[in-house]
Amino acid sequence: MTTAPDRSEQERELQQLEEQLAQLQAASPDVPDLEARLQALRERVQVLREALWRQPTPWQVVQAARHPQRPKLADYLQRLFTDVVELHGDRLFGDDPAMFCGLARLDGQPVVVVGHHKGKDTRENVHRRWGMPNPEGYRKAARVLRLADKLGLPAVALVDTPAAYPGVEAEERGQAEAIARSILTLVQLRSPVVVAITGEGGSGGALAIGVGDRVLMMQYAIYSVIPPEGCAAILWRDAARKEEAASALKLTAQDLLELGVVDEVVPEPLGGAHLDPERAAQALREALVRHLREVQAVPPEERLRRRYDKYRRMGRFTSHPSDLLAGGW
Amino acid sequence: MLNWLRRPKYESVERRDIPAGLWAKCPRCAQLVYRKELERNLKVCPKCGYHHRLSGPERLRLLVDEGTFEEWDAELASVDPLGFPEYADRYRQAVQRTGRREAVLTGRGRIEGVEAAVAVLDFEFLGGSMGSVVGEKVARTFERAVELRLPVVTCSASGGARMQEGVLSLMQLAKTVASVGRLHAAGLPFVSVLCDPTTGGVTASFAMLGDVHVAEPGALIGFAGARVIEQTIRQKLPEGFQTAEFLLRCGLVDLIVPRSELKSTVARLLRLMSVGGEVTVDHRA
Numbered sequence: 001m002t003t004a005p006d007r008s009e010q011e012r013e014l015q016q017l018e019e020q021l022a023q024l025q026a027a028s029p030d031v032p033d034l035e036a037r038l039q040a041l042r043e044r045v046q047v048l049r050e051a052l053w054r055q056p057t058p059w060q061v062v063q064a065a066r067h068p069q070r071p072k073l074a075d076y077l078q079r080l081f082t083d084v085v086e087l088h089g090d091r092l093f094g095d096d097p098a099m100f101c102g103l104a105r106l107d108g109q110p111v112v113v114v115g116h117h118k119g120k121d122t123r124e125n126v127h128r129r130w131g132m133p134n135p136e137g138y139r140k141a142a143r144v145l146r147l148a149d150k151l152g153l154p155a156v157a158l159v160d161t162p163a164a165y166p167g168v169e170a171e172e173r174g175q176a177e178a179i180a181r182s183i184l185t186l187v188q189l190r191s192p193v194v195v196a197i198t199g200e201g202g203s204g205g206a207l208a209i210g211v212g213d214r215v216l217m218m219q220y221a222i223y224s225v226i227p228p229e230g231c232a233a234i235l236w237r238d239a240a241r242k243e244e245a246a247s248a249l250k251l252t253a254q255d256l257l258e259l260g261v262v263d264e265v266v267p268e269p270l271g272g273a274h275l276d277p278e279r280a281a282q283a284l285r286e287a288l289v290r291h292l293r294e295v296q297a298v299p300p301e302e303r304l305r306r307r308y309d310k311y312r313r314m315g316r317f318t319s320h321p322s323d324l325l326a327g328g329w
Numbered sequence: 330m331l332n333w334l335r336r337p338k339y340e341s342v343e344r345r346d347i348p349a350g351l352w353a354k355c356p357r358c359a360q361l362v363y364r365k366e367l368e369r370n371l372k373v374c375p376k377c378g379y380h381h382r383l384s385g386p387e388r389l390r391l392l393v394d395e396g397t398f399e400e401w402d403a404e405l406a407s408v409d410p411l412g413f414p415e416y417a418d419r420y421r422q423a424v425q426r427t428g429r430r431e432a433v434l435t436g437r438g439r440i441e442g443v444e445a446a447v448a449v450l451d452f453e454f455l456g457g458s459m460g461s462v463v464g465e466k467v468a469r470t471f472e473r474a475v476e477l478r479l480p481v482v483t484c485s486a487s488g489g490a491r492m493q494e495g496v497l498s499l500m501q502l503a504k505t506v507a508s509v510g511r512l513h514a515a516g517l518p519f520v521s522v523l524c525d526p527t528t529g530g531v532t533a534s535f536a537m538l539g540d541v542h543v544a545e546p547g548a549l550i551g552f553a554g555a556r557v558i559e560q561t562i563r564q565k566l567p568e569g570f571q572t573a574e575f576l577l578r579c580g581l582v583d584l585i586v587p588r589s590e591l592k593s594t595v596a597r598l599l600r601l602m603s604v605g606g607e608v609t610v611d612h613r614a
């Protein structure tokens with residue numbers, strides 16, 4: 001089956017139809033046969049979308065995870081939580097607009113929220129560095145997580161970052177140390193922690209707030225040790241082979257569920273959360289509340305032990321090196 | 330991680346600059362050095378003080394008292410968990426070239442008579458990259474140290490997380506950090522030695538959580554790769570960026586110690602950080 005050329009054609013057609021649909025919806029109501037034409041377009045869009053997204057390629061998922069209209073932290077803050085109060089600053093150096101920290105209520109219960117803060121447009125993204133934190137971002141998160149510990153509040157982390165910010169100042173202020181320390185804070189937090197990867201899980205910058213008792217992942221989110229472009233550049237000296245790299249890296253939610261890295265995949269509307277943000281948020285809220293309830297029921301010492309064991313078990317290796325050179329692996 | 334971008338470039342430079350002949354060319358001062366003299370000088374250039382990279386076994390010989398090292402978990406090997414392109418071949422080649430199974434050597438030994446758990450990353454094996462095996466062996470080292478009441482010394486030299494094991498490599502950051510947390514909770518000392526180069530996921534996990542950070546002179550230490558940073562900020566990087574000396578100024582390492590004094594410095598630190606006879610010293614050594 002020659003799916004690849006079909007797909008890009010279908011993608012182009014879907015895009016055109018979506019544009020037509022938007023134009024028609026904005027048209028004046030006296031266009032002849034408006035309802036019938038809208039209906040026909042909608043049906044065609046639905047058929048195409050189903051064909052394209054029944055078994056999306058990893059690269060399609062990468063594009064969905066990075067879609068400009070994909071719901072961001074601000075959308076989820078508004079749709080999942082009430083009584084949101086943002087807290088600023090790491091008390092050491094400054095305040096990082098790429099990392100959100102605050103207090104809020106989830107299902108009526110006070111919680112601490114930390115999350116990467118991507119902006120809704122270019123202007124906001126310049127300010128927020130496209131959600132790529134500087135060290136003070138991780139240190140702010142660690143400070144607010146320690147507050148959760150002091151107060152016995154559960155913590156919710158929303159992960160959506162391309163990477164840690166590759167800047168001179170980030171190195172000067174020790175971003176490696178900040179990431180390591182943030183991971184340590186989460187590993188040792190007595191409070192329950194539930195993590196949701198909502199968009200891009202970009203390596204160390206994601207993991208810095210991505211360790212918890214439960215890790216959920218949105219259906220079209222990605223989580224990877226390196227972006228597919230960088231991987232392709234290293235492997236084949238050709239960043240254009242990013243689609244192959246995206247497959248090789250096993251970065252989709254389904255892959256990571258199978259690898260034991262995430263605990264549950266949260267379903268999204270067919271084609272991506274941006275097509276129906278409210279439905280996506282409802283599914284995420286339901287999953288967050290359910291998992292939080294489960295881990296809150298576990299006594300703190302036992303919860304800490306289970307969290308340690310969860311990460312302790314991650315990875316795959318053999319103790320039978322004879323397998324190795326015999327090619328039996 | 331991103332630092333993989335820099336690794337192959339250096340490797341080819343090193344291979345070209347230190348041929349298997351009698352003479353070695355120093356990559357920093359470009360002078361020819363008699364190879365035997367370089368070896369006698371612990372692979373530090375006698376002309377300019379450049380610290381050449383050491384393999385895992387060389388580092389171990391430098392640090393641990395002769396005949397005292399007892400290796401742990403030498404049998405652990407990768408299984409290519411993702412079926413990643415070219416990984417199995419590259420892995421086998423690394424095994425054949427080095428005669429070792431992975432990019433870290435772990436075990437217990439004495440350092441000037443002081444008993445310690447030791448983990449030494451091996452840059453010669455796939456750039457010292459941390460995949461499932463490295464993460465597992467490092468975590469076991471910290472856990473055994475807690476059981477045996479030993480201090481831990483790690484020597485890092487790594488390009489970061491191993492790309493070919495994907496997000497499982499990323500998870501080794503969490504795994505190793507968790508094990509360091511247990512050591513800290515047990516009140517046992519951890520000396521992290523940062524060698525050239527220590528970057529990416531290794532820096533962003535156990536290597537930056539030492540009680541004391543000791544760096545070798547001139548060592549490249551950082552998180553993001555210099556090229557990625559340059560592309561992002563579109564500026565030349567400052568002179569000496571991400572060197573041990575730069576990190577000392579930034580407050581990220583405690584000491585820069587020349588190779589000839591590394592062992593005695595680590596041993597002194599371990600003795601100073603031992604409380605109430607927690608550290609076993611063999612005075613026969």
Ligand SMILES: [Zn+2]
Pocket residue numbers: 355356357358359360374375376377378379
């Ligand atoms: Zn020299």
